[in-house]
Amino acid sequence: MPTSPEPLPIHVAIVEDAPDFRDALSRVVQAAPDMHLTGLAGTRVQGLTMLQGPPADVLLVDLGLPDGSGIDVIRAAVLLWPSCSIMVSTNFGDETHVMRSIEAGAAGYLLKDSSPARMIDEIRSLASGGSPISPIIARQVLARFRQNSPSSAGNSDALKKVADPATLLSVREKEVLDFITRGFTAQEIAKLMQLSPFTVRTFVRRIYSKLKVTSKTEAIYEARTLGLLGD
Amino acid sequence: MRHRPSSLFSYAVFVFSVALLIAVGIWYSEEDAAQPSTASLHLTQADWQVVEVPGFTTPPSTLDRKNLPSAWQHIMLPGTLPKAMAQPANAHADSHIQVTWIKLSTQGLAMPSGALVLYGIRVKVEGTIAVYVDGQLVRREQQQGQLWNSLFTPLWVVLERDANDAPPREILIRLEHTDASRVGLSSLWLGRAEALRGRYYLRQWLQRELPATLSAAFLLVGVFALFVWFKRRHETDYLLFFNLAAVSFVGHLHYYVGLPILNDWFAWLTANALFWLIMVLHLFLRQLHGRALTWLTCVVVGVTVLISVLTLPPLAILPIFPSTSVLVPLVYAIVMLMATTVCLAGGISAWHRSKEGRLVAICLGLSTLLGVPDWLLHNNVISPEGWFLGAYTNAVTFGIFGVLMYRRYINAINEVEQVNASLAQRLQAREAELEIIHQRLREAGQRQTISDERQRLMQDMHDGLGSSLISAIRSVERGGVSELKVSQILKDCLDDLKLTIDSMEPVEADLLLLLATLRFRLEPRLESTDITLLWEVQELPTLAWLEPSSALHILRIVQESIANILRHTRASEIKVGTALTVAGVQVTIADNGQGFDVDKALGASAGRGLHNQQRRAQAVDGIVSWQSGPTGTCFTLWLPLARQTHL
DSSP states (O other): OOOOOOSSOEEEEEEOOOHHHHHHHHHHHHHSTTEEEEEEESSHHHHHHHTTSOOOSEEEEESEETTEEHHHHHHHHHHHOTTOEEEEEESSOOHHHHHHHHHHTOOEEEETTSOHHHHHHHHHHHHTTOOOOOHHHHHHHHHHHHHHSTTTOOSHHHHHHHHSGGGSOOHHHHHHHHHHHTTOOHHHHHHHHTOOHHHHHHHHHHHHHHHHHTTHHHHHHHHHHHTOSOO | OOOOOOHHHHHHHHHHHHHHHHHHHHHHHHHHHTSOGGGEEEEOEEEEEEEEESSOOOOOSBOOGGGSOOOOEEEESSEEOOOOOOBOSSSOTTSOEEEEEEEEEOTTSOOOOSSEEEEESOEEOSSOEEEEETTEEEEEEOTTSOBTTGGGSOEEEEEOOOTTSOOOOEEEEEEEEETTSOOEEOOEEEEOHHHHHHHHHHHHIIIIIHHHHHHHHHHHHHHHHHHHHHHOTTOHHHHHHHHHHHHHHHHTGGGTOOOBOOSSHHHHHHHHHHHHHHHHHHHHHHHHHOOOOHHHHHHHHHHHHHHHHHTOTTTOOSOOTTOOOTHHHHHHHHHHHHHHHHHHHHHHHHTTTOHHHHHHHHHHHHHHHHHHHHHHHHTTOSOTTSOOGGGGHHHHHHHHHHHHHHHHHHHHHHHHHHHHHHHHHHHHHHHHHHHHHHHHHHHHHHHHHHHHHHHHHHHHIIIIIIHHHHHHHHHHHHOOOOHHHHHHHHHHHHHHHHHHHHHHSOOTTOHHHHHHHHHHHHHHHHHTSSOEEEEEOOOOOOOTTOOHHHHHHHHHHHHHHHHHHHHHOOOSEEEEEEEEETTEEEEEEEEOSOOOOHHHHHHSTTTHHHHHHHHHHHHTTOEEEEEEETTEEEEEEEEESSOSOOO
8 A cells, every 4th residue: 555654653443333344444444554443442431431541543433322322422532532533434424424423523424335445545534634525514514604604693692603713614615615515526626726635625624623613612511411521 | 552541640630620620610609609698689579460451562661650550469579470350450451461560669678889780580471571670661571572481591680870879769570461371470689790690690501501501412412323323324223312312402492592482383393392202212212122012102103293293383273382272281281191101111111121221211201200390380380480490301311311322332342342352262262273273284294295205215225225135135045146246236235225315315406416416426436447537517506396206316317327337338438517408407428438229228128227217207307318329328317497296
């Protein structure tokens, strides 16, 4: 595999209840020369316990855990492992699951039927600050930001929200999302906007983090109630 | 809800209004009481005599009492003089015209100084009245005979005197009349105007002006009722009420008008108005208690019409006042009898049926009773200082009908309020019903949607996923299939499933977003091939009809098209484009493969894929077409901008 020699390996942790996929994923990560599997958890509780340990660079989380939702794990990881990129593993990459995860703090998603090579690519891209996106998700993100725009906001609370640049999309970011909804790939968009394909993916990461801001206070509150954070 | 003043404020307004009226009353009566009792003289002793004269004459301006006979007789005033054989001054015994002289002496009485006024409640005589003070004529009344309102107008004579004139010694009153009638005179007052004005005005007001005001008010209310009737023609109550007010007004006019009493149309009106009044009241009562009383009605109407006709001035078969015929009292007796009968019949009929009817019956009874003092006064049965209470029958009628109107008005307001309340309740009930219906419709709609969706998914699973899985199972069971092949079949199944899921994602009627999603799904498959995908799409208008079911058809059509290229051609390039055409949009998928015979493929049973595309295109009112040659194939899917029915 043509990878440039990395000074530090990517530390990957996995929270996944299906043993087959967990094993396959572990094997893929272990096989990659630039990656190091640092943790494995099969349940929500195990996942939360793992978060008390040293942080990984990439955390792969399944949403459907036997003892609860992976969303809890994502929220806890945002607070406990702030430097970690969280990736949700999903069967279909459908809007409902992915949007919820992004709002909770995930930076990307991994389709479970992806080829091993693609999985490694996605993890690597995520670790270096990029994020994947699908046309449907792009449309949903655009819609979410349109809701917050001044034209549709009537009350002062919403105005305060849009005044915060952290919750507004830049023109370029919007352009990227528009291209994606029309079916263009990251490479094509990069060519059209005269950027590198990697920059396009970092744009997506930035958009996701803006989407996350709105639900962050809620996350802190929930983490406190879960006892993950001291008062 | 309108703004309402607080109850405290309301009470304050009420107390203020009542206090205002009381204060005015007190102020007015104080004004009279302020005068000392010595300011006036009450004359109750008089002498009288009757002289036969040849005819009605103008009273002389001066008079010497010495020329009068000295056959004076004493009388206490007020009093009615007996019919007396006149002193035959001259030989005119057959003229039937008499002059009654009344002499009041004030000699030796303590007289207030200054200008004096002579005041008397009533002088009851049919001819001219002349008042002499110390032989000088000071006042002449009724030169043309008695006026209709004479009996209700007090006497008020100002005696013009200088301050140093001697006090009057004697007052002589000359009264002309026929020998058939009797003369009545109230006691007289002599005094300063300020001292007597209060008595005079009170008498004038209570006997004439108050009843006149009430009568006019009654007429006005009658006019109001008339206008109500104009708008509500079916409610004859209001018309009858107007009629009652009009008749009542006309019937009481003789209390106020200063016309001479003649045997004319006015007399006819005055006399007959009483009959009409009773008839109208009877008809009104009938409406209130709702009993026909056919016989009584016939009699009342018959008698009224008969008397009205017989007393018409041109016919004059029956005499009316001022005729002195003995038939006149008979006519009035009939009125009394009729009034009493109608009152009793109405009262009994309304007793348990109509409170309003009872009130009207009581009104009629009271009015009849009020007529009694009038009759007594006219026939000199009681003192000539009495009150003609008949003038107040109008007031009684007005009062009773005022109560009636008040009751109706209050009831109407209450009814409206009740109706409004029940309307609000009904509205609320209707809204609740409507809400339930809406709920049911929504539920039914939801059930329908769920059912449609289930059917769609079943159909899709059956045609796509189901058949793919079955063929995979068959292949595995037959054996000899490589694991790679099985894996490929299963991957196809998963792709199918993903498209089904994508079709349910919110694409917001955006065909481009749907195609983008398809490309996103196919990308991993294409990556493993050497084929280049050229994405040459244009912005498209939204397709309002694009729903999950139609979205799935479109996804499957395009998927099939690309799968065919991958499966059957050796193309190195696929070009996907979109364009806007007449009344629709068009998706083109072109490859640079070796092409195929379209007609043959469509004719062969092997062309199941193409037929599926055609069938699915038809399902969304679209058209699919192929143009194939040795340099490649161009597949076109045309879709309408709008569909007539897409359910």
